[in-house]
Amino acid sequence: RFAGDSGDGIQLQGQQFTAASALGGSDLATLPDFPAEIRAPAGTRFGVSAFQIQFGGERITSPGDAPDVLIAFNPAALVVNLPHLAPGALIVVDAPAFTEQRLKRAELDSNPLTDGTLKDFRVVPVDISHLTQEAVKPFGLGTKDSLRCKNFWALGLMLWMFDQPRDAAIRLIEERFAKDPALRAANLAALNAGHAFGETAELSHVLTQHPTPAAPLAAAEYRTVTGAEGLALGLVAAGELADVELLFCSYPITPASSLLHHLAGLEEAGIATFQAEDEIAAICAALGASYAGKLGVTSSSGPGMALKTEAMGLAVATELPLVIVNSQRAGPSTGMPTKTEQSDLYQAVYGRNADTPLPVLAARSPGDCFETAIEAVRIALRHMTPVILLTDGYLANASELWPIPELADFAPIAHHKPTPQTPAGGVFRRDPATRARLWAAPGDARFVHRIGGLEKHIDTGNISYDPANHQAMTDLRQEKVARVADFLPEQKLEQGLPGGLAVVAWGSTYGTVHQAVREAIRAGLAVAQIHLRYLNPLPKNLGALLAQFDAVLVPELNTGQLATLLRDRLLIPVEPLNKVSGQPFTVAEVAEAIRALARPRIQARAGGGER
Amino acid sequence: RFAGDSGDGIQLQGQQFTAASALGGSDLATLPDFPAEIRAPAGTRFGVSAFQIQFGGERITSPGDAPDVLIAFNPAALVVNLPHLAPGALIVVDAPAFTEQRLKRAELDSNPLTDGTLKDFRVVPVDISHLTQEAVKPFGLGTKDSLRCKNFWALGLMLWMFDQPRDAAIRLIEERFAKDPALRAANLAALNAGHAFGETAELSHVLTQHPTPAAPLAAAEYRTVTGAEGLALGLVAAGELADVELLFCSYPITPASSLLHHLAGLEEAGIATFQAEDEIAAICAALGASYAGKLGVTSSSGPGMALKTEAMGLAVATELPLVIVNSQRAGPSTGMPTKTEQSDLYQAVYGRNADTPLPVLAARSPGDCFETAIEAVRIALRHMTPVILLTDGYLANASELWPIPELADFAPIAHHKPTPQTPAGGVFRRDPATRARLWAAPGDARFVHRIGGLEKHIDTGNISYDPANHQAMTDLRQEKVARVADFLPEQKLEQGLPGGLAVVAWGSTYGTVHQAVREAIRAGLAVAQIHLRYLNPLPKNLGALLAQFDAVLVPELNTGQLATLLRDRLLIPVEPLNKVSGQPFTVAEVAEAIRALARPRIQARAGGGER
């Protein structure tokens, strides 16, 4: 929905669009892959919805569709349209238009951009008018005409965000302005400038989400939450559950930055944020904080994660708690920063020098980011170990309606800080259940000690080159991570019954896979869904669980990294379904793979019996 | 062998040792684990051989034993003893004693330390006299007495190098100097100072080597070579075989530094060395060199390798040739820099963000370092890809008698540099066999282009966010590495026959495993040895080869990294034998594991038949 006052020529534009496509000649309306893609997650409704908006704009709110988008050229346009917006909708505002005077004219006595009105929308303030004028300057239009190009600038931006090709829009412009080369050139320039802005400023793509099926909402209080918000809230919640203060140290990188930005706004909740000079300094500062008795948390993506691997080794060697959040993005190297991928699982599990194991978790949805963050902190503090939490660019920006949790429902988080009763010394006295050491920090006269990255004696912590001790420490490090599994819940089936095909996935593919499996089950196929939160160590019962199936399908947005892990750990054959295009799976893709492997439920039972 | 002129009191010392141990009361002689460890690789003959040296010093030269050691307190002592030394022997010289005047007295007109006389020994020049005097200063001895402490200083250094406990020596001193507290304290201080020197200066441990069984030497010309030398020579040889110049960029780290040091001495052979400010700069400079048309090579260990992982991603993304040598050491983190380990295989194969595959090779012996270096360069240039070559601290310092290769026997190395005939443009025109791109470098007007770490269009190389292109590029990167296997030799059995137990190993455990398997075969067990040089991709026939065996034993100096790889890639059960103590395997350890799994050959055949 483009909204502004008529002066902006919105109606005119609307008519133009309508006319153009009414001819039936509009490429937009006839993009060949349109019908097929109609349920696609990659926000491909944009083209369509954009036009629905133009054709009087009926809103689309059913789950599984592109979130509503509002482009507000002035305050009035914003407030008038606000009520119609789906929670979590994306709002692009022409920032400078929000002047005192314009606010008054809209009968507003405070600026909605800053007074919190837009708290649960994603707002992108941009100087559209100015940027458009700059873009069309070369074509020497009058101010009025230049300003009219705003709409195509905005369209360009949206095409970027919804990840759509520009050609259709370009042809539309060419048809429309065939007679006026200046206007044509100007509008093309505006379209491209808007698109370029999205790319240059690394604005994330808006991805349609497949939340858990839209069962009638259970009775509860709901709010919207994005993955980044979920993580931020989960981290501070965990701090409260553990009664530990947090220091979040990070260096900006797309798409991880949004977590930094959210936490910077939550500093009253027992967390402080530090923007370091690079990712190495960020994880080092976080580790320093953990050494000093506050929980250090760091966060990054892609190349930034690679830089943190050396310091992770120090965290493992010194047995300090640390939470490392990885918002995965498309690679290798800089790759496609704004595109999503699940390709850092290998790195999380295996990507350090020497035998340096650590626990790895992954979140499945924006709301689940909250719980997974709490789990990550719980494991880090209970086992005195660094923990990697995997999310991705898609989750970070996706938003969903979320039943507001009651913190009281979460078990408090235990940690190993010495109490007044703890006898002095014995920093390396170990908890029998977890083999975790004491979390003794400077300031406490009872535990003055030295520690570092050189191999240390298992009991005294002093430097030791003793072969037997190194073996013992290596075994200890393995065992500490292995013992995390003793505390994990049994792996459950998300849906479906044993026997037949198990679809095993992790991370942000949850919604898509869930929908595909549901449809398959409805179609009578013997399929069940297993979704993993804990990737290292794997839940103890996973092997036994999978043994009840004839086949295992592993859909991943990588070249088969979980598949590798399952083959190695469980020594079972698995069928990988891989997609590495920077796009999430479509339900259709997963459904097709399921059809190829699953059999009707009846035979399946027998099949299950054969084993 | 301690050598110096009588003034140094060597004879006196010798007598003292003799006396002390002749009593049979010497703890050294009766260290409980001595007999058991007598064949151990960890240079444990030292204690014994040290005493043999004292008892008139018969030299031990049979392979599989501690290399001879000479401590020369002056030039005369050096030259007199030189002829008696095994090639590759370790020489610790009291550097300042090599004065003009002393050289004259030894009838030398040039200084053997600098005139190349010692080219094929490992020489450690240390200011022993001075360091000893400094160490014993507090005890106010006369110069003469202080200087006598030199021997215990040297003993301390050797105990470090041969990785022996000091307690026995300490008791020896205490017995000997029971009556003279000052002398006792001084000699103890000297002993500790010498030991501390070894540790502080990160002097590598001397490890006994198990070269391939001492079959009577085949007719050939031999020289000694350490692993580091082998690598250095292999790299320059490869440069000549490819007719490409090399730029070696590195940052010092134990044990990788020795490669830098050797190459710094070979700069006339078509390689230049650049000491960068850190490991990141080192790999980046090397990559810059490859971009500019020379082959970049970088080298590191442990924590330094972790720092290089980000830039490896850029090398994969830009498809530039690069050789990365990893001299593995004990970790995690700083760990035990001077101890050996094979624990970076996970990192080499999986340790990067995103799907970023690259070929991985490992050397098995000092001489094999030469060939493996050539292979690494061959693959990097043929496939336009970064390559990781794994060696370790043990190999880097171990030395063996090596039949001097004829460079003419090696196939020339092909690369993808444009020729005068190559049509302009088309930097990304791909070789059909390898899918490698053109190695076009600045300076050539025909191929002016831009490249970087953002995803690039598979044909034009321009930045591309197109999903289909990213999928295509991801597949291409996988395929490029997979196709390396098309060019690899068939995996052979080192010894033994199909059926029964296969012992599959990689890297520096070769000698030990070879000896253990040989003994088992002689004992009539159904065992065969498979040693892998190519770890990623694995040789195509490995699966078929292993299918001919009933069981697979995988001995590794890590927690089971190759075992993981084999289970995942081949989906076969394997029996890991892991040791992570910073020490190489002993033949006994491997032999025992073999006995536990192998059956007599006769049954094995049948066993083999059962399949």
Add this chain to the structure above:
Amino acid sequence: MSERAFKDYATDQEVRWCPGCGDYSILKAVHRALAEVQADPAKTVFVSGIGCSSRLPYYVETYGFHTIHGRAPAIATGVKLANPELDVWVITGDGDGLSIGGNHLLHALRRNVNLNILLFNNEIYGLTKGQYSPTSRVGTASPSSPGGSLDRPVSPGRFALGAGATFIARAIDIDQKGLPGLLAEARAHEGAAFVEILQNCIVYNADVFEDVANKKTAAERQLHVRHGQPLVYGAQREKGLRLDPRTLTLEAVTVGENGVGEADLLVHDETNPLIAQLLLGLEAPLPTAFGVIHRRRAPTFDSAFAERKPTRRRVRVQQLLRRGTVLDRR
């Protein structure tokens, strides 16, 4: 070979910066400078890190390497050592060059590698949506510092001076008259040439340089230094800077007023690090210094390297293999 026009140095790639971004004018100045010196595209390489600024190589019709964040100086050093013939430019930003990349910049400067280093200083992380950078002023409100940043900023020029840079210059994006020539001077310098270019990020840090950039007041706020010339500025070039020898600080004076003559003004000496320190330390109300602030001759790392370590092969490996004692068992 026919004369190349500055347009010939533009590529066919769509320029991806926000309209009005200062990077456009810098790009134009780069094209102009390359034309001015008739640079050979085949022998010219632009190496950049990551950031809006670091996108520049895609828009210059020479060889270009868009590398990873902060590492351009290290990669460029490798390029230069591998082929000293090349004219190597490094394009970086205040985040790329001074936050994550500070160490490599330090070492490229102190080694005096013959690189032309352009640091686009917009006092913000543009590409990642506007977080404060190491050059942002205290109190900068940004997505990562909603309450205002707390870090004291680093001065790119003083950092370069401390690193031992042999060429330090400052310019501003909009100065199309002066910038191309300055870039040509940087290129001409034998050694690491460091040029800080004040650049306007109109989206995330608009007009942060307004105080010096504003055309109306520019004459009063900009001090353009020239070797051997007194430090004068002002609309009528009536103002000048005088050194107080006791406090070793600069004070603004008006020539002609209370007995001050041109002779009393400090004369710029490019080769004097003390004067560089003074000029780089100028703060409002005193004007900001532009132009070549420091320049001195010093051996370059790459030429020493090329001379002492030619990669050319001078011995055959077979000889090396047979060096030292050989045990003949034939």
Add this chain to the structure above:
Amino acid sequence: MSERAFKDYATDQEVRWCPGCGDYSILKAVHRALAEVQADPAKTVFVSGIGCSSRLPYYVETYGFHTIHGRAPAIATGVKLANPELDVWVITGDGDGLSIGGNHLLHALRRNVNLNILLFNNEIYGLTKGQYSPTSRVGTASPSSPGGSLDRPVSPGRFALGAGATFIARAIDIDQKGLPGLLAEARAHEGAAFVEILQNCIVYNADVFEDVANKKTAAERQLHVRHGQPLVYGAQREKGLRLDPRTLTLEAVTVGENGVGEADLLVHDETNPLIAQLLLGLEAPLPTAFGVIHRRRAPTFDSAFAERKPTRRRVRVQQLLRRGTVLDRR
């Protein structure tokens, strides 16, 4: 609490340096300084990187963190931000702090984090067996530079000045009289205190500082500066340094000779960066400057951080969860 003797700050660990290493005397001075200020071991933390120098924390009876190569300033920053109560020392070397760690050192200094940073400068990589370092002089022969190093060295002090350091001092390992007091001053400074300590690596770079260290000539070669005092040195303290206001350089003069009086000598002003630049630029035959070369007050990062970003929990998370529009479906 009873008085702590300097021996009480030693640990039970066997000291692992080569006999005669300058690190021993620095360690002793550290023990002395801690005793002098009666430091509380529980509230004192020594953070180091990797290197011989970085082994020091094992030998000091306080909290100690021997981290990874070059990262000590970053880790120490985290320690200080997490608990501003702590007295945090950073122990580093010329390789650890200026080669791999240059960037973190730069940012700790420009942020002015309240750390006491001791850089042991032996102009060599000791721990890794003697390769040349970024402070090694051109031509240094080492295992990685058998033909002599080619890199121009960086000056730790000038680097610190360029980074905006608020406290810069220089000392020499053997100066047991002055060193403990200087360390106490560094500790007293509010902000990042940077102390370069010339240290003799007797094994790999023996006597590289002989020229200044030699007891016989020390008086002539060492200039000990004191705030507000003229720059005098020499056996009879008869020599001094005078500023030539035209060239802005320092020249050696003899007081009493051809009409030079004490009044003509430059008076040290710790707060003046220009004087710091002059002192840090002194080269033979002029003496080397020791003592507090630069010191000025500036807000510290950690105090601003503690004030603006207390980690104390001020709202309950449950409230945050319910912020914004809530959709009630009960």
